[in-house]
Amino acid sequence: SIEKVTGRRIIDSRGNPTVEVDIVLADGSLGRAAVPSGASTGAREAVELRDGDAARWHGKGIDRAVAHVNGEIAASVRGLDAVDQAGLDAALVALDGTATKSRLGANAVLGVSLAAAKAAAAAHHQPLYRYLGGEGAHLLPLPMMNIVNGGAHADNPLDFQEFMIAPVGADTFAEAVRMGSEVFHTLRSDLLAAGHSTGVGDEGGFAPTLRTAEEALDFVMAAIERTGYRPGADIGLIMDPASSEFFRDGVYDYVGEGVRRTPSEQADYLAGLIDAYPVLSIEDPMAEDDLDGWRELTARVGDRCQLTGDDVFCTNEALLREGIRTGVGNSVLVKVNQIGTLTEALATVATAHQAGWTVVISHRSGETEDTTIADLAVATGCGQIKTGSLSRSDRTAKYNQLIRIEEELGDAARYAGRSALLQA
Ligand code: PGA
Ligand code: ZN
Numbered sequence: 001s002i003e004k005v006t007g008r009r010i011i012d013s014r015g016n017p018t019v020e021v022d023i024v025l026a027d028g029s030l031g032r033a034a035v036p037s038g039a040s041t042g043a044r045e046a047v048e049l050r051d052g053d054a055a056r057w058h059g060k061g062i063d064r065a066v067a068h069v070n071g072e073i074a075a076s077v078r079g080l081d082a083v084d085q086a087g088l089d090a091a092l093v094a095l096d097g098t099a100t101k102s103r104l105g106a107n108a109v110l111g112v113s114l115a116a117a118k119a120a121a122a123a124h125h126q127p128l129y130r131y132l133g134g135e136g137a138h139l140l141p142l143p144m145m146n147i148v149n150g151g152a153h154a155d156n157p158l159d160f161q162e163f164m165i166a167p168v169g170a171d172t173f174a175e176a177v178r179m180g181s182e183v184f185h186t187l188r189s190d191l192l193a194a195g196h197s198t199g200v201g202d203e204g205g206f207a208p209t210l211r212t213a214e215e216a217l218d219f220v221m222a223a224i225e226r227t228g229y230r231p232g233a234d235i236g237l238i239m240d241p242a243s244s245e246f247f248r249d250g251v252y253d254y255v256g257e258g259v260r261r262t263p264s265e266q267a268d269y270l271a272g273l274i275d276a277y278p279v280l281s282i283e284d285p286m287a288e289d290d291l292d293g294w295r296e297l298t299a300r301v302g303d304r305c306q307l308t309g310d311d312v313f314c315t316n317e318a319l320l321r322e323g324i325r326t327g328v329g330n331s332v333l334v335k336v337n338q339i340g341t342l343t344e345a346l347a348t349v350a351t352a353h354q355a356g357w358t359v360v361i362s363h364r365s366g367e368t369e370d371t372t373i374a375d376l377a378v379a380t381g382c383g384q385i386k387t388g389s390l391s392r393s394d395r396t397a398k399y400n401q402l403i404r405i406e407e408e409l410g411d412a413a414r415y416a417g418r419s420a421l422l423q424a
Helices: 063-077 085-096 106-123 128-133 173-193 213-227 263-276 291-301 317-326 342-354 372-380 393-412
Strands: 002-011 017-025 030-034 142-149 162-166 236-240 251-254 259-261 279-283 306-309 331-334 358-362 384-386
Touching: 002 063, 002 106, 017 063, 017 106, 030 106, 063 085, 063 106, 085 106, 085 342, 106 128, 106 342, 128 372, 142 173, 142 213, 162 213, 162 279, 173 213, 173 393, 213 236, 213 263, 251 263, 259 263, 263 279, 263 291, 291 306, 291 317, 306 358, 317 342, 331 342, 342 358, 342 372, 358 372, 372 384, 372 393
Parallel strands: 142 384, 236 279, 279 306, 306 331, 331 358, 358 384
Antiparallel strands: 002 017, 017 030, 142 162, 162 236, 251 259
């Protein structure tokens, strides 16, 4: 049972404060979890409690959330069985008492939820992926590697937030990392040769001064080819326009490109990109408030492209069910801090899988050295992970953990590759 709960303030990959929680069980087992943080957040996410004191941390302090962990939450979960994750998470939800975890803070609640899972795994002398996923957990995910950053994650004019590569043709996860790294370095030299900056954005991808998605895609395609890989067959393209960020007054306002697109024009534009490039998946192609646009695009290209909902579902099972019912996409992004407990995040995964939808386990743009999501990707067998570029330790820590898991699984390991995606 849970004996000790300690919340503390650490800093994330952007240098902002975030919550870390240690849980110690009666047998001495320790679980530690750090909470990530988004920049382009969905409107219906669980609430990340910030202090709002402008004199400290530019208003981003999380001292109240830490105090909730060390006070109310610690007092009420002490003595609970960490193995009963559902019971613990239900107690946390009830203690908070709000629909969005706004009272205690989803950052406080999630830290405790994940730390408890890790403590329970330690008590069972099992790695987290096996403790949560069982003996059958053996599928290493296809990584979506974000090598060009724009939008809210960089200071360049690119309207789209993320341009990713996915090594669908690799035989193993370790080989996928090698392929991604090679392309990343080719891209670096190509950008340099073209006179661009090779500084990186929040998720470790380059942030060159490009204006259109086509310019970015052309650089990525050239880098794939120049490295010796076949675009599409060996390495596919994935984008996250994060379009809620530039949907204003009913139109998609491409400020960097200097173009406005209506929802139908947005669907035309994206369908054109899918025709012109080997695009396997697009996340948030339409805004969270443009469900008609979402349905139009899904009806048009959903049979040949994975369309993953991030802002539109916020890892919320009820929102996902509504999306499944009404034809909004065919895939869901899962970010544990969007919903605030492990149990709720796993319920969202289960609901997606029951409907035949795909699931992508994801980081946030603000991360830490915590690698829980790597284990979650294997535990759920979802086959896809989005965790940034081939640089910056907050991103590569997850890839490195997956390399270790693949090694540990040995002959039992299987790399998802292309099979993880919806089959066209
Ligand atoms: P965020 O971005 O973590 O800043 O919200 C990631 C995403 O949109 O997928
Ligand atoms: Zn997104």
